[in-house]
Amino acid sequence: MAATQETIDKVKEVSSTYKYGFVTDLEAEKAPLGLSEDIVKFISHKKKEPKWLLEWRLKAYKKWLTMEEPNWAMVDFPKINFQDIYYYAAPKTKPKLNSLDEVDPELLKTYEKLGIPIKEQEVLAGVAVDYVFDSVSVATTFREKLAKEGIIFCPISEAVKTHPDLVKKYIGTVIPISDNYYAALNSAVFTDGSFVFIPKGVKCPMELSTYFRINEQNSGQFERTLIIAEDNTYVSYLEGCTAPQRDENQLHAAVVELVAMNNAEIKYSTVQNWYPGDKDGKGGIYNFVTKRGNCLGKKSKISWTQVETGSAITWKYPSCVLKGDDSVGEFYSVAVANNAQQADTGTKMIHIGKNTKSTIISKGISAGKAQNTYRGQVQIQKNAKGSRNFTQCDSLLIGDKCGAHTVPYINQFTPNARVEHEATTSKISEDQLFYCLQRGLDIEQATSLIVNGFCKEVMKELPMEFAVEAQKLIGISLEGSVG
Amino acid sequence: MSLLEIKNAELKLDGKDILKGLSLSVNKGEVHAIMGPNGSGKSTLSYMLAGRDGYELEGGEVFLEGQSLSKMEADERARSGLFLAFQYPVELPGVGGISFLREAVNSRKKFLGEEELDHLAFVKEVRKVASKMFVKDEMLKRAVNVGFSGGEKKRFEILQMAMLKPKISILDETDSGLDVDALKIVSDGVNAQRNEDNAIVVITHYQRLLDYIVPDFVHILSDGSIIKSGGPELALEVEKNGYAGLINAA
Ligand SMILES: Nc1ncnc2c1ncn2[C@@H]1O[C@H](COP(=O)(O)OP(=O)(O)O)[C@@H](O)[C@H]1O
Ligand SMILES: [Mg+2]
Numbered sequence: 001m002a003a004t005q006e007t008i009d010k011v012k013e014v015s016s017t018y019k020y021g022f023v024t025d026l027e028a029e030k031a032p033l034g035l036s037e038d039i040v041k042f043i044s045h046k047k048k049e050p051k052w053l054l055e056w057r058l059k060a061y062k063k064w065l066t067m068e069e070p071n072w073a074m075v076d077f078p079k080i081n082f083q084d085i086y087y088y089a090a091p092k093t094k095p096k097l098n099s100l101d102e103v104d105p106e107l108l109k110t111y112e113k114l115g116i117p118i119k120e121q122e123v124l125a126g127v128a129v130d131y132v133f134d135s136v137s138v139a140t141t142f143r144e145k146l147a148k149e150g151i152i153f154c155p156i157s158e159a160v161k162t163h164p165d166l167v168k169k170y171i172g173t174v175i176p177i178s179d180n181y182y183a184a185l186n187s188a189v190f191t192d193g194s195f196v197f198i199p200k201g202v203k204c205p206m207e208l209s210t211y212f213r214i215n216e217q218n219s220g221q222f223e224r225t226l227i228i229a230e231d232n233t234y235v236s237y238l239e240g241c242t243a244p245q246r247d248e249n250q251l252h253a254a255v256v257e258l259v260a261m262n263n264a265e266i267k268y269s270t271v272q273n274w275y276p277g278d279k280d281g282k283g284g285i286y287n288f289v290t291k292r293g294n295c296l297g298k299k300s301k302i303s304w305t306q307v308e309t310g311s312a313i314t315w316k317y318p319s320c321v322l323k324g325d326d327s328v329g330e331f332y333s334v335a336v337a338n339n340a341q342q343a344d345t346g347t348k349m350i351h352i353g354k355n356t357k358s359t360i361i362s363k364g365i366s367a368g369k370a371q372n373t374y375r376g377q378v379q380i381q382k383n384a385k386g387s388r389n390f391t392q393c394d395s396l397l398i399g400d401k402c403g404a405h406t407v408p409y410i411n412q413f414t415p416n417a418r419v420e421h422e423a424t425t426s427k428i429s430e431d432q433l434f435y436c437l438q439r440g441l442d443i444e445q446a447t448s449l450i451v452n453g454f455c456k457e458v459m460k461e462l463p464m465e466f467a468v469e470a471q472k473l474i475g476i477s478l479e480g481s482v483g
Numbered sequence: 484m485s486l487l488e489i490k491n492a493e494l495k496l497d498g499k500d501i502l503k504g505l506s507l508s509v510n511k512g513e514v515h516a517i518m519g520p521n522g523s524g525k526s527t528l529s530y531m532l533a534g535r536d537g538y539e540l541e542g543g544e545v546f547l548e549g550q551s552l553s554k555m556e557a558d559e560r561a562r563s564g565l566f567l568a569f570q571y572p573v574e575l576p577g578v579g580g581i582s583f584l585r586e587a588v589n590s591r592k593k594f595l596g597e598e599e600l601d602h603l604a605f606v607k608e609v610r611k612v613a614s615k616m617f618v619k620d621e622m623l624k625r626a627v628n629v630g631f632s633g634g635e636k637k638r639f640e641i642l643q644m645a646m647l648k649p650k651i652s653i654l655d656e657t658d659s660g661l662d663v664d665a666l667k668i669v670s671d672g673v674n675a676q677r678n679e680d681n682a683i684v685v686i687t688h689y690q691r692l693l694d695y696i697v698p699d700f701v702h703i704l705s706d707g708s709i710i711k712s713g714g715p716e717l718a719l720e721v722e723k724n725g726y727a728g729l730i731n732a733a
Contacts, residue, residue: 434535435573437557438566439583439643440590446558449586453577453626 031088037061040188043088047157050164060177060187067181073344074373074405075313077286080251087189087222145205152197153208156224159195166197170228174257174294174321182253182315183290190224190255196237197228198264204235207463223254229264231297236267238466252311254289262297262324267305269462271470274310276477279368281340284312291318292348295327295356303330304347305461307470309477312341317375319348322356322384329358332458334470336451336477337370337402346376346407351384351417360391363455365474366402367481373405378412378419385416395425396454398447398481426454448475484549486511486682487532487651493542494531501527503707504543509651512679516693517686518718519704520726525686526570528704529655533567534560547651562594564650568640568657570686575627580639583627584609588646612645616672633660634669641672652676653684658692670695690722705730 031042040061044054069080146153152163159167177187198204229235239256252274258266268291277284287310293302304318314337320329331347349358364372378389395404406423428450436446452459452471459467487509494502501524509515519525531538532545534557545552552560575583589599600608613623616638628636637657644652654673658666673696677683685696693701693715701717702709703726711717711729721729 429573430536431573432575434533434557435569435575438533438561438569439587439647440558440561440594441586442558442590445586445590449578449583450575453575456577 030086033086034083035061035085035087035189039087043189043191046088047160049160052164052168053160056172056177057188060184061189063178064181064184064188067178067184069181073315073375074371074407075315075342075344077313077342080286082185085251088191142206146208149202149205150199151202151204152195154195155192156190156195156226157192159197159226163195163197166228167195167226170226170257170259172257174259174292175255175290180290182288183255186222186224186253186255186290190222193223193225193254193256194237195226196235198230198233198235200230201232202230203233207236207238209238210240221252223252225254225256226259227257227266227268228259229261229266229300231262231264233261233264234267235265236269236463238269238271238463240271240273250284250286252285252287252289254287254291256289256291256318258291258293258302260293260295260297260300260302260324260327263299264297265301265303266293267303268293268318269466270304270306270308271462271466271473272306272308272310272314273473273477275312276310276339276341277312279339281312281342284341285310286313287311287316288313289316289318291316293318293320293329295320295322295324295329295353297327298324298353299326299328300324301328301330303328303332303461305330305332305458306334306345307458307462307473308333308335308343308345309473311343314341314343314345316345317347319350320358321350321352322358322387323352324356325353326355326357327353328356330461331358331360331362331376332461333362334365334455334458334474335363335372335374336365336474337367337372338477338481339368339370341368341370343371344373344375346374348377349379349389351378351380351387351389353387354384355386356384357387358389360389360393361457362391362393363458364393364395364404365398365451365454365478366395366404367398367478369401371403371405373407375407375409377409378421379410380412380414380417380419382413385414387414387417389417389419391419391421393421393423394454395423396451397425397427398451398478444475444479447478447481448472451475451478485509485546486548487684488546488549489532489543490545491543492528492531492540492545494527494538495541496527496537501707502531502540505704505708506543507702507709509682509684511682513700514677514683514685514696514698516696516698516701516718517684517704517709518688518690518701518721518726520730521688523704524707525688525704526655529567529570529653529686532560532653533557533565558590562591564591564648566644566647566649566652568637568644568652568654570655570657570659572628572631572636572640574629576629578627580623580625580627581606581609584623584643584646587643591647609642609646613642615675616642616645617668618642634662634665637661637665637669638672641669645672645676648676649681651682651684653686655686656688657685658687658689666692666695690718693718703729 031039040057044057175183177184260266274285274287295302302320308314322329329349335343335345337343347360360376362374364374366372374393380387393406404425408421410419412419432450433446451474462470485508489507492502492505585605592599618638698715701713703711
């Protein structure tokens with residue numbers, strides 16, 4: 001913390017030289033270390049944002065100052081020094097490499113195991129080759145097709161300029177700036193993320209994937225995404241990438257807000273494979289995400305599917321607020337924690353409207369000395385008559401140094417509703433492994449097969465091409481944990 | 484050279500002697516039956532041959548086509564062509580029958596240096612073999628052994644055997660829990676695979692199975708070693724007089 005005052009002084013010093021308080025130095029690549037009101041202004045200025053957004057950010061910053069870091073999660077890590085983080089760096093294009101020979105061989109090995117084609121490997125690793133430009137043109141065609149349907153899919157920083165009314169109307173309505181410590185921080189300093197708008201009556205003709213988001217640059221550690229589905233719409237959104245992702249920033253605190261109107265359906269799938277750190281967790285990413293969907297309309301539906309294999313620490317509870325009558329919330333999750341990884345993840349299903357339904361299927365896999373916690377809340381409010389929830393939490397332990405924990409909170413305020421909770425804990429049995437080995441599978445194939453069998457109910461919710469890769473990914477992240 | 488040669492096998496479980504100098508020699512083209520009362524060490528013998536953890540020999544040796552098995556892991560032995568039909572097949576929740584079979588067959592093909600079948604060709608092949616075993620498509624789509632009846636489990640074991648085309652198959656009490664119709668289906672499945680290049684060791688408690696799978700040799704296993712060997716007539720003797728008479732005579 002010693003640097004704090006110094007940093008603030010330094011920023012002030014720099015800022016005072018500008019005409020509009022603190023702006024216009026277009027040369028500065030990075031904001032000075034630490035966080036202050038001036039840093040928030042700097043970010044907003046750099047992104048040429050309208051005044052309302054700057055004010056919104058500042059409000060969030062002030063709120064954040066009054067808040068405390070949550071400490072209820074079953075995760076253990078040294079206290080983060082928020083003044084020791086850079087909050088803005090000019091969007092960097094990845095360093096260009098000349099061929100795959102220059103890429104970290106560890107990374108290549110994983111690409112190969114995932115079965116990623118060479119061309120795509122080169123794109124992922126940032127190799128400068130001609131067809132990188134092909135992928136841009138693919139993205140352009142893709143975008144034109146969407147535009148024809150009236151669908152907006154672009155970086156949120158761009159939407160702020162091209163569709164300010166929509167952004168202003170919805171940002172922070174699902175996750176208010178005061179929601180929690182990390183959400184407040186994100187609201188103050190968010191870098192970029194996706195914006196999706198599906199106009200009335202449109203079924204989005206293809207999966208929207210971050211991969212195709214044009215002008216894609218590193219979205220940074222404070223990503224912010226907003227998806228709005230108007231009446232009678234459908235959209236499926238894919239976030240992440242099965243390829244291992246490294247980042248020099250240790251703290252990631254994203255916010256994702258979803259809004260579903262009458263009869264709208266949003267399917268949001270994530271594969272998270274941030275660097276988990278070495279065997280002792282050193283150097284791994286802290287992934288503190290807030291994700292929530294508002295089922296505002298009647299018969300609306302929001303479905304979260306996640307496969308979490310990366311990060312040193314995962315703190316994440318994608319949730320649904322079921323306001324509209326007959327609305328549906330779903331949460332399908334696979335969380336793998338190996339070595340020193342810690343995962344505390346789950347969901348909240350808040351039933352407000354009548355006859356609302358929610359389903360929670362959580363599969364936690366722990367290996368090494370990892371700790372894996374499912375934390376879930378099901379709340380049935382007074383007017384949510386006829387509502388139902390079904391929760392199933394299964395834990396699979398590999399070895400005897402890891403742990404699995406299930407922490408369900410159920411608050412039911414009307415008798416006229418049904419809440420069911422099932423939980424199991426199992427181990428990969430010696431019998432199962434021997435049976436597979438006897439059929440000629442090696443120990444890693446056997447583990448991967450059994451683990452993927454365990455996760456099947458969740459995997460089948462993933463879009464096909466994602467599911468195949470995610471399956472391999474789970475196998476890879478558990479390598480060396482058995483035998 | 485024998486296909487399978489067991490020489491003076493000795494094995495302890497939990498400090499207790501279970502196999503006490505067991506020897507057996509199996510040639511290509513032969514079917515051997517090993518009969519013995521409960522607890523005589525039949526399953527232990529099959530696990531030992533398959534290379535299960537904890538079933539390592541204390542003494543003696545086993546050779547598959549002249550190669551010692553002692554340094555080979557269970558999966559290597561399987562890929563080399565040793566198959567065990569389990570007395571109690573294990574459930575694999577969520578693991579589809581077809582995918583499981585496919586991984587197994589491809590592992591073996593890779594070992595043999597054969598081309599792996601693409602998905603469609605593979606499914607076609609499985610269906611062909613499965614229909615002979617009266618294994619329905621619906622069963623192949625289910626998770627391996629989950630919710631299978633006793634008979635279905637055994638049929639699925641023999642289907643795997645047919646797909647893997649092993650050199651030596653050990654069938655551990657494949658007849659247990661089967662009614663007469665199921666017994667006939669399973670036996671037909673096994674008989675269809677008999678040929679001059681492979682061998683089968685049928686482990687059973689009852690003579691009944693041997694009416695359907697007729698062995699060339701019958702061995703009586705008692706208290707960890709083979710006390711008597713003979714032709715199919717030995718099985719009839721067991722049927723008539725029980726194990727007690729034979730054991731006392733030995
Ligand atoms: N894991 C074990 N630890 C100790 N003893 C065992 C174990 N498994 C089997 N046994 C004993 O070994 C003997 C042979 O068992 P088994 O091979 O299953 O016989 P069978 O298949 O002929 O009925 C029995 O006395 C049994 O109790
Ligand atoms: Mg037995």
